[in-house]
Amino acid sequence: MLRAIWLTAQNEARLLIKDPIVLFMLLFAPVVIITVAGYSLGSLYGGSANSFRLPVVDLDHGKLADRIVEALRKEHPITLEMLDDPDEARRLVSRRDRTPVAMVIPAGTSAAIAAGGEPRLILFVDPVRRVEVNALELHIDELCRRVTEQARMAAQSQIESFGAQQALMLPGDLGFVEHPAIEGEAVTVNAFDQYVPGFGVTFLLIGMMLGIALSLFDERDWGTLKRLQVSGAPLTGLLLGKLFARFIVGIVQMVLLIAVGWALFGITLGRNPLALIIPTIGISFAAAALGLVVASIATAHDSVMPLGVTISMAMAAIGGCWWPLDFEPAWMRELARWMPTTWTMQAFNDLMIRHQPPSAALRPLAATMGIGVIFLGAGLIRFVSLND
The missing domain is CATH 3.40.1710.10 (abc type-2 transporter like domain)
Known part of the structure; x- marks a missing residue:
């Protein structure tokens, strides 16, 4: 029995050492989140x-x-x-x-x-x-x-x-x-008006890691991708089809979360509830493209989750999903401008809390889609080059 335990422990250690990304993420992931939270909330505890x-x-x-x-x-x-x-x-x-x-x-x-x-x-x-x-x-x-x-x-x-x-x-x-500040609006809001879309976006990003990055590793290991390519389906077309399916799932997920937030927590839906589909479309597209990027840079199936979750949580935190952007230092707010979460939360806040017209979400949508296109291009180029 003791020998079996010892041999199994040795085997697990060898598997861990063979994948340096997993080993690295065991330390890197918590350091990233601690760093982001510390800089963002430092002012609440008397920091500079x-x-x-x-x-x-x-x-x-x-x-x-x-x-x-x-x-x-x-x-x-x-x-x-x-x-x-x-x-x-x-x-x-x-x-x-x-x-x-x-x-x-x-x-x-x-x-x-x-x-x-x-x-x-x-x-x-x-x-x-x-x-x-x-x-x-x-x-x-x-x-x-x-x-x-x-x-x-x-x-x-x-x-x-x-x-x-x-x-x-x-x-x-x-x-x-x-x-x-905006004539005719309230000076206080329901806290869930911020938390429902904020944490909804967070779990949307994480869900894309499961739905795209992990499934692509599984399909590659099972030989599914190779069989489809042999049948004449181009790899780029297969990837775009998977992204489109997950893009639709992401939209449905956000719509359901907002509906639950309205039913259970009384969140406001703004002047035009249908306008909330605008930032939902943008973040679903960017999240799906990000999932492909993670799939293209992860070296093994076991490294997808730590890498993907770390990226998703850091992006959500820096982008204002968990706390207001004004808490963050100047350098972090500049970094946030390059993240789709920032623009998505701006659109949700404008529509839901500030009760702006649907046109207020168009500029954030353009920014989110632009970042998503960059993710998509980078992910397609790398994943196709690795699997040709």
Whole structure:
């Protein structure tokens, strides 16, 4: 019995050593995911991160507004950007990275505080970036508290100096109120509006590894591909046929997941639910092409899963499927622009959360399809060259 155990263990060790990719991925896969998560979420744990850009429109031009602007300039995670037009500031929130909030200091704010009122700063927020909005609002809330306290201390000093000779009013409380960056939309969203498409895309990528890369290895080992080629079917045609079938399966998978998300979790489907098919088509095509790339670079059947899953999970994480892109450092956000997951999540967010028209998904679709074409070309060239 002990001899059998020892011989079996030796055999498994030899098989592992013969496939360096599997051996490498045992260490490489977790390192990749840990690295991506660490850089992406480091700011939540006090790590260094790029500052958020905060457009500010000062319509008050009073002493209190000057204090607010001065205090904002000293906030470490905020890069202030002074504008004159509230509509321009509002547009930047929904169209630019690292800009989850824009602030407007309404006219009369300084006078209202001095008169004992409770004026409110106006914050235009992007509901897609709710986590970043909450983080910035903590700073703004603390700023409002400090400004109010300073104004009251100054008023108290005046009261003490005048004594009973003159009645002075203590300043009121400064606060803020949220407005949506896109007129008529909500400022908060259902968390599943982000997680259903995000994790749906993740498992779509992994499913393509099983459906394309693994099955191609099996069919090559069983001789199926050779028999079909002998019968006159070109290898390129066989590969495209398999990709097309899995492309359709991917679309059905995403449609079902979104339907389940709507039925169980109440996710919003946007103004036009049928428009969600646009990013679904793009990511299904890119994922199928990526599956072919993995099949062409994996050296053995056992190396497909660790290689494919690592690529899929890293691509999903960097591309904004698991957390907002604004969490990521600048270099990672630049890398994300070259991934189909990034453009797909942008389209889903625009359609589902920002309630944009279907035309908003066309540019992300073009980018996703373009990346998919690159994957397809690379996968076909390498796989055909290896199996001719």
